[in-house]
Each structure stands twice: as C-alpha cells, then as structure tokens.
Amino acid sequence: MTVESTAARKPRRSSSSRRTSAAKAPQSSEPQLVQLLTPEGERVEHPDYSIDLSPEELRGLYRDMVLTRRFDSEATALQRQGELGLWASLLGQEAAQIGSGRALRDDDYVFPTYREHGVAWCRGVDPTNLLGLFRGVNHGGWDPASNNFHLYTLVIGSQTLHATGYAMGVAKDGGDSAVVAYFGDGATSQGDVGEAFTFAAVYNAPVVFFCQNNQWAISEPTARQTRVPLYQRAQGYGFPGVRVDGNDVLACLAVTKASLERARSGEGPTLVEAFTYRMGAHTTSDDPTKYRADEERAAWEARDPILRLRTYLEKQKFADEAFFTALEAESEALGKGVREAVRAMPDPEPMAMFDHVYADGSSLVDEERAEFIAYQASFVEEGN
Amino acid sequence: MAAEKMSIAKALNESLRHALDTDPKVLIMGEDVGKLGGVFRITDGLQKDFGEGRVIDTPLAESGIVGTAIGLALRGYRPVVEIQFDGFVFPAYDQIVTQLAKMRARSLGKIKLPVVVRIPYGGGIGAVEHHSESPESLFAHVSGLKVVSPSNAHDAYWMMQQALQSDDPVIFFEPKRRYWDKGEVDTETIPVPLHRAVTVREGSDLTLVAYGPMVKVCLEAAAAAEEEGRSVEVLDLRSMSPIDFDAIQASVEKTGRLVVVHEAPVFYGSGAEIAARITERSFYHLEAPVLRVGGYHVPYPPARLEDEYLPGLDRVLDAVDRSLAY
Numbered sequence: 001m002t003v004e005s006t007a008a009r010k011p012r013r014s015s016s017s018r019r020t021s022a023a024k025a026p027q028s029s030e031p032q033l034v035q036l037l038t039p040e041g042e043r044v045e046h047p048d049y050s051i052d053l054s055p056e057e058l059r060g061l062y063r064d065m066v067l068t069r070r071f072d073s074e075a076t077a078l079q080r081q082g083e084l085g086l087w088a089s090l091l092g093q094e095a096a097q098i099g100s101g102r103a104l105r106d107d108d109y110v111f112p113t114y115r116e117h118g119v120a121w122c123r124g125v126d127p128t129n130l131l132g133l134f135r136g137v138n139h140g141g142w143d144p145a146s147n148n149f150h151l152y153t154l155v156i157g158s159q160t161l162h163a164t165g166y167a168m169g170v171a172k173d174g175g176d177s178a179v180v181a182y183f184g185d186g187a188t189s190q191g192d193v194g195e196a197f198t199f200a201a202v203y204n205a206p207v208v209f210f211c212q213n214n215q216w217a218i219s220e221p222t223a224r225q226t227r228v229p230l231y232q233r234a235q236g237y238g239f240p241g242v243r244v245d246g247n248d249v250l251a252c253l254a255v256t257k258a259s260l261e262r263a264r265s266g267e268g269p270t271l272v273e274a275f276t277y278r279m280g281a282h283t284t285s286d287d288p289t290k291y292r293a294d295e296e297r298a299a300w301e302a303r304d305p306i307l308r309l310r311t312y313l314e315k316q317k318f319a320d321e322a323f324f325t326a327l328e329a330e331s332e333a334l335g336k337g338v339r340e341a342v343r344a345m346p347d348p349e350p351m352a353m354f355d356h357v358y359a360d361g362s363s364l365v366d367e368e369r370a371e372f373i374a375y376q377a378s379f380v381e382e383g384n
Numbered sequence: 385m386a387a388e389k390m391s392i393a394k395a396l397n398e399s400l401r402h403a404l405d406t407d408p409k410v411l412i413m414g415e416d417v418g419k420l421g422g423v424f425r426i427t428d429g430l431q432k433d434f435g436e437g438r439v440i441d442t443p444l445a446e447s448g449i450v451g452t453a454i455g456l457a458l459r460g461y462r463p464v465v466e467i468q469f470d471g472f473v474f475p476a477y478d479q480i481v482t483q484l485a486k487m488r489a490r491s492l493g494k495i496k497l498p499v500v501v502r503i504p505y506g507g508g509i510g511a512v513e514h515h516s517e518s519p520e521s522l523f524a525h526v527s528g529l530k531v532v533s534p535s536n537a538h539d540a541y542w543m544m545q546q547a548l549q550s551d552d553p554v555i556f557f558e559p560k561r562r563y564w565d566k567g568e569v570d571t572e573t574i575p576v577p578l579h580r581a582v583t584v585r586e587g588s589d590l591t592l593v594a595y596g597p598m599v600k601v602c603l604e605a606a607a608a609a610e611e612e613g614r615s616v617e618v619l620d621l622r623s624m625s626p627i628d629f630d631a632i633q634a635s636v637e638k639t640g641r642l643v644v645v646h647e648a649p650v651f652y653g654s655g656a657e658i659a660a661r662i663t664e665r666s667f668y669h670l671e672a673p674v675l676r677v678g679g680y681h682v683p684y685p686p687a688r689l690e691d692e693y694l695p696g697l698d699r700v701l702d703a704v705d706r707s708l709a710y
Contacts, residue, residue: 144495151490163455165458362626363630
C-alpha cells in the first residue's frame, strides 16, 4: 500500500554491492523519510501520505508541542531542585509524540514506555500525575482505563507484548479500535519486542508499533542495536515498516493515522520508525557530553520540530503574534501549576505499601501489615 | 454424578473444560495446547470443542505467551497459559516477575490480572535436563503472585477452578509424575479455600509438611512409621504463597515436631521459610529443631541419578527418626 513499506521496497544497491561498507553503510545512509514539512518550514507532498489540516488544527499541534516541552523543562528543573528523583526528558521528540498521539481515537489504547509525556498529554492524563513515579510517591499515578493510557513501563520492551495481547483481545471482541505500543531504538534489541512482532504478525493483531528512534539508548548508539534501518525489521515478520521524519509533526500524524486505519480494517500490524533525536540526556542521571559530540546535537537542533512548525505557521500567516504571546503565557502558567502541584504532592501513607498487592488479599501480607502497625504503634507509645 | 474416579491429568482437563464452558472470557494459550492437547494432554479435546479462538496455539516464545496473556487480561479476558515444562518458564520469568506480579500494586488496585500460569513441574519421570525442576520458591518469593500445587485429582479439579476465579495471578504447579495417579473427584461439594492447608493424615508424634508430588511420599512414610509405632501427621500445604502457617502451627503445637519435605533444593527453599516462621511462632512447643528434606544444591541431575536426588521414603523416615531422637 505504500512506497515506504518494506514489502514494496527494492533492495538498496549500496549495501549489497560495496563489500567494504557492509557494516557501516546501512547506518550511515538514511533511507528516504516520509516528510510533509521540511526543517525549513516548507510544506511538501508525499505520494502515499497526505494531510489537510485547518489553520486551527495546525495551531493546536503547535500548542501541544510547546506545552509539552514546557512541562518537560519544568520537570527537568524540578529534578535539579531535588523535587524529583529522576526525569526522562522528551526534549526533541515532541513531534513524534504529538503527531502520533493526535492520530489516536479515544477508544484506541496506548502502551507507553516512560518517556511518552507528549502522548500522555494527548490522552488527557493530568501532567502532574506523570510525576509521582519520578518523585517516588507511587509507581503509576493514573487509572489506565480512564484515558486508555497504560502505566509507564520501565523494563525495556515489555509493554510491546502487553499491547499485542490487548490488540488480540480487541480483535476477539470484534471492535475496530487499535492499539499503539511505544518503544525506543534500544528496545528493538530486546527479545520481547521480537516476540511481540511475531505474535502480532501471526495473529494479525490491530497494533501499531511506534518506535521513536532517538539515536541513543543511554550511551549506546543505534549502530550498537542494528545493522539495518529499524523499519526494515518489519519485513522479516511479514508486515510493513515505515520510516517517518520524527521531527515532522504532520508526517508523524499522517503516517500514524494511516497505520491505525490499516489496523482497524483488519490488515494487521505496522512498524513505524519515527527518526528523531533525544536532545537531552537519557535521564537526569546521565551526561550526554561523555558519549556524543556537540556537533551532533547542533545538527539536530536545526531540525527542531517546534521551530519548523512555527516557521510554517508564520509564513502562511496561520498564527499571529497574539497567538504566540498568549501561548507563552499559557505555557508559563502550566509550568507554575506543575511546580506547585509537585511541591504539594504528599508522601504516601506508610501503610499504603501493603495495599493493592493482591485483589483477593493474602494472609502473609495481612500478617506483615499487622506487625508493621504494631511496630509503628510502639513509637507512638514511647513518644507519649 | 457427584464423585468420579479420575487421574490428575483428567481432573485438570475437566476443570478447564468446565471453565471454558461457563465463562466466555476464559482462554487457554500455549505451545501445542490445541490439536495436540498439550504434551501431557491436559488440554486434550478442548480446542476441538471450543475452537481456535478459545484454545490458542501460540508461537514458541514463553515471554510472548505470558506477555500477551497480560495484555488479554487487561482487555478483560482470563487467560490460562501453559508453560510446557518447569525449566522453560525462565524466558517468561521477566514478564511474570516484573509485570504480572507488580502491575496491580503499581496501579493502586485499578488493574486486575486474572492470569493462571500452569507449569508441569518436578522429577521422577526419567526426563532430560530442564524437564524435572522445582522452581516454586523463585515464584513464591515474589509478592503479587500466588503459588499453588495440588497433590491429588480432587484438588487438581477444584484448585484450578479457584485459581481461575481469582483476580490475582496464580502460578499453578502441576506435579507431573502424579498426572496419572487416580483419585475420587467430587465435583459438587464446596471445596476448601485455595490457600488452606489440609491434614491428610492425623497423628500425634510428629508433623510432616509437603505439597505436590511429595505428599504421596509423606503418606507412605507415615504409614511405614506407624508400623514402628510412631504416629505421624501429614499436612498437604497446597499453597506455597501464601502459606497456611496457622494450620502448620496448630499441628506442630499438637505434635511438637516438624519435618518439611519438598523436591526443590533445601537451600533457600520453602522449607527454610516454614522452619523459620514456625520456630518464631511455636518455639516453646518444639521438641526438636525443624528439619528439612529436599533436593541438593546442584543442578537437577541426569535421570539415572534422580532416584538418589529426589527425597524418597527412606530419607523422609531418616528425618523422622532424627527429629524423634532429640
């Protein structure tokens, strides 16, 4: 159905005809990306993926990206101030997340990693709720069913299997909703992701595998994960793979929408590789200057997803100065609100750790809870 | 027809059939569970009667089986997954331990994961490596999981029903060398709760605690001990997580002596947990230290040596003698 789908692609001559470049060539080459908005903010057409958005919708995408980035930078600052134990920044990946997130219908279901703050935003999850995990007051913080947005998953790649199983269930139920599994380039090395591809393929599950290839798995480059462009992995499993410019919100939206439609109509899974860049650290715990060059970041900054849409909006006169000024104010208000909410976030009651371990209860947990209560009570008595 | 004599394998098959019949959300998943009916035929005939949508042959990928079962459970299904043999559960161990066990607590109770993981376990059938292990302690150690093992056909039938009705993940260890042992199955009488231990033989001199494949050995040991004038009580634990310590305590406070028997290595095994807790609970009632009989801290040996490795009648009786000698 698509030029970019691996099934339709001809083998690239460069990797087969030049022996010396066997290990290097697939990495250094960049297969053509699906792109609808260039880094210079020019609209371009693609033969397979088109999109027609009103100025208001375009401003909406811009607003989503700006607010998500503002939220993210606030969280990074809160970590530096000791309010969060850790933060996984999405800086640079706003287009991949907002584009794919806005392609979803309410009844679709999302299985994220731990960096999908922009997708969470699109799903209507209160941003403050994302911070509980990183502040250390809970391991989740939201009801997955209320936004069809599963809890963050920290074990790399695990959630791709949950997404696939969930999608198998959707198909059994006869619904036409779809499921999206988010993961990164590093996760593609995990066995679970390979198994998820296998299960999704053989059961024709309505799932979209949305890989944000941000080029780095902590300090390991994509070259340490694969010899072939990641989207081409899909071919071996028997479903299409597409590489999209992950810094182009329009292309991410169009490609995800098409992949979701494919899933809805019973055509099975698609692998979308959003080719993007993590501009910050993996998390606040690592220091990217130790493992990558400044020039690399500079080159990617020129492809900034937010700037390019702003350029386009301005050129087309789809947004005026008042819009940008109002958004700036909204942005600051969001940051302030998040800051206040996090600082006000209470520590959980100590007894809470015994709650919700089992649905049907457990005599062992009951026994240890009773011991804990008695132990706590002994301090109170001494104090009095 | 309230009571019928059948093997443990047949009882499990009947139990799964009943579940598929009464709850449209129940699914069976695993390698070879469909046409073949499982390598031990526990799911024999079920795909034929309930279709490929309910009894699902899966790719050969244990993590995938458990991981997709989690997704199906999140969608409202109640999957029963079969791991073909004990030693093959480890590729799925990550999904079981990091995901299945913890998701409920992480969601503050919003998520329930009614997944049953069936694992044929234990030795004594002359199998090749990875086909005879007893990894139950590795699962019992993990909070969020429940771990059970029936020792007879009646329990096999009912404990499977109860595991399927539980909203918690249950690791269901099936004693494979007892699959063909027959016993009465009463399909109508309301059963004992899933995590309650059962006294399978009354006695007054010493308590033997066992579960799964070792219950039969302990009953034989108790019968042999009786010939020597010793009255041995035998408890079938049935549940390794949680453990019915109240039942063990009551028995030990009657007999004053406790020997725990299991196939798994003694080191860090469930016997260690039982010994420690009972020592705390019943210190002044104990006439002897709690003794343990089990496997050695070695890889499960080649089949020609398994009779030496597995606790048999003599090793259990030896422990009984040692306990009574204090």
